[in-house]
Each structure stands twice: as C-alpha cells, then as structure tokens.
Amino acid sequence: MHIQDGFLVGKWAVAWYGAASVFIAKGVYDITWRTQKVMAYKPLLGLVSAAVFFISLLPIPVPVTGTSSHPAGTPVAAILVGPFVSMVLAVVALLLQALFFAHGGLSTLGANVFSMGVVGSLTGFGVFWLGRKAGLSLGIAAFLAGVLGDLAVYLSTSFQLALGMPGIHDQSVLKAFLTFLALFMPTQLPLALLEGLVTGGMVKYIAKVRPDILIKLGVLRETDEGESQNAENQK
C-alpha cells in the first residue's frame, strides 16, 4: 500500500522528498557511472524495472482465505541490481503508478520512495548480504530479505503516517504509530512471509536455470552453488 495524496500534510510531504532525494542522487550517480563503462546498462535496467513492476502487480496466493495480494518487489530488486539502483527503479515504478494507476500520489511520492524504495531496498539488500556472509543458502537469504524488507516498508509507512497525517498532532507520535501498526499488521505479517517465500523461490529458480545472470549481476560468484546446481541440471 502506498500513501495517497492528501494523507500527508505539506510540511512532511516536502521533508520526505528531501530525505529520499539524497539516496536517489546516489542511485542516479551509480547508474551514470556504470553506463559510461557498460552502455547496455540503462536498457537492462529499463527491462528489469518493467519486470519488477510486473512482478509487483502479480497476485500471490494467500492461504486459507483463498484471496490474493501483491508483493512490494523492492527487496528482490535490491538483491538483483543493488540497493541504490533499485531505489531509482522504485521512483520510476511509483511515478508510473501515481500517474497512470491512481495508486499513491505525486505529493506523497517522496514519502513512498523513502519507505518502499530506500528502506525496502536497504533492508532487503542488507539482510541478504548479511545472510550470505553468515553462510545461509541463496534461497533462505532471499526469503529473509523478502520478509524483513516487506516488514520494514510497512514499519516506515506507519511511522510516516503517524508523523504527517493531518490532525494527528494532538496525539503522541508513538501512540499514532502503534495505532497504524495495529491496523497494518494483521494483514501485513502474513503478506511479508509470502513476499519472502516468493522472493526466495524466485532467486533460487533463477540460480537453478540461469546462474549466469546472477553471476553477471554480481549476486553469485563463479564458484558458488549456482554453478554446481547448473552442472547437476545438465547431467
């Protein structure tokens, strides 16, 4: 869920723009730097961004109720292309959603980019990186990145709403934060687990059938398990 236009007072909307722009500047700088070396980098990111956008619109099955929801997508983008670049992809996806989908908004774009893009990417990538350092398998590390990344997105969304919702000022920030969290958590906790499951499944599947992509993107090293799995497949 993204914060809709009108949900944040002007002051905070501008503040989140400022906070997000620092990180986005780093992402834009990274992409420009990479483009000078690999000219195909921007077309690649365009395609990856379209894929992640599509993935974030896919229904994922929720057990028991028989309904479905959709994942945030930033944790997996951060794993695949790196945290700062995935923030730029989040800007693109959120801008398109705000303009052509009435999902989110332009005045709250900064806030949404900060929660989904910056916090989601950094948490997702950080957890994945730490998990790999700790010797976890690719699937498990991606699963944890998906779960914690998704949760972090909603924690920061609740925090942003608690700070900036019109008329909230007469309540303590903590109380408002907990209220929003209580509203989100019953639906978001299972969703975070699902996001983790599909993220883990997706990364594991790519490692199984096309480890060369993950090696090229720097997710796997030549000698990592992906290669050996591929060798097994070819046998």
Place this chain on the structure above:
Amino acid sequence: MVKESYLMVDALAQRDNTFTRMDARVKVLLSVLALAAVVGLPGFKLPLFIFALTSALILAIRVPFKIVAGRMLPPVFLGIVVFLFMALFHQGSQVFSLEMLGLELKIYGEGLILGTTVLLRIISSVSILLCLSLTTPVHELGYALIWFHIPRVIVEILLLTYRYLFVLWDEGMRIRQAQAMRLGYPDWRNPAGWKKAVNSTSTLMAMVFIRAYDRAENTFSAMQIRGYNGDIAGQRYKKTA
C-alpha cells in the same frame, strides 16, 4: 484488466483535442501547482473548486465513465474509511450521536471537519493526476520531465519501463495461463494447493525476470543500430537562453 485500463488511458491521451495539444510542460506545471495548493492550503473550497474544474475537463474530453470510476473509486473508498475513522474517533465536541443496535455512535465536530478535508483532498488530487494522464502521452511527459531537469537517467528508465511493461505483461500472462492449464494454480484454500500456487508464482516471477534480461540484450542491439550512444536522443523543446 489492469493492462486494459493502462492501454485505454494511453489511447485517450493519444487523441487529438485542445488539452492533448497543450504543451506538456504547462500541464505538468499546472498539475504540480494544483496539487501543492490542494495538499498545502487549509479549507474545503479550493479542493472542491479544483475537483469541479477537473471534472469539467474530464467531461469535455469525453472519457468513458468506466475509466473514471475505475481510477477514482479505490482511493475514494480509502478516503471514506479515513473520513469515518476520523469522524468517529477524533476527540472534540460532540455534534450528534446515534443509537444503533444498542451501540452509541458519537460524531465529533472536529473529526467531521478534518475527515471532510482529507476526503476532499484525496478526491481532488486523484482527479488532477487523472486529468494529466488522460491528456499527456508518456513520451511527451518524458520530454517535459527532462525540461524540468529531472535526471535523464530516471526519465530514460521510465520510458523503457513503460514501453516494456506491456510486452512483459503479455509474456507473463501467457506463462501464467500455461501454468494454470497444467494445474499450477489449484484451489489454494488447502495447504497442498497453496504450496503449489506459491511455487508456480515464484517460477513465473523468475521466468519473467529471465526473459526481461534476455530481451534487454536484444533491445540494446536494436537501439545501438539506431544510433544509441548511452543517452536517449535529444530535446523536444528548444533551449531558452
């Protein structure tokens, strides 16, 4: 269904009328100013006025009702929930109360005003963005964003994303259909069926990603043949000194 709505909005933006002929920069600027005014200024009158203006515009360019309803209803529904929440739980002076099924519903004055403000803000800001997207094709928007000094990197990725979203969409839906035909998405109310469905979903995601990756190489070759040198070509608007 989502794709159709996107394509419809795109088709409407490609039509020829007074508003689509208008300079995209003016439209972007007006939309941003209107949004800033709606979100930043207190009171009901301005959001109502802007909503009336945008509604008139939407009527004037004859947008099918289905599109307008499809785009406006989800945010408005969210707004109504917030409105009720604020009217019922905000502290302040009580305006009136209702006895219903033994429960006493109290409506508070301050909450009512605040809720109405938020609801009106949501409605008018959604309608502003709807107007912008209904009158501006994406490539025009891209040119305008470059003119406003949005980093080229972002605009370029935006245009490519928009272009390939639909291609990947079709591809993904074909895979999904094939999976469904092979019973990849059984009834997921039971654990075994759910496990299968989650598996199929993650396979589909991975496949779409792999196809996007492979397509990127072809796309790059095609772009290179047409003279791509690491930057999308040119400016639409002449540099004003």
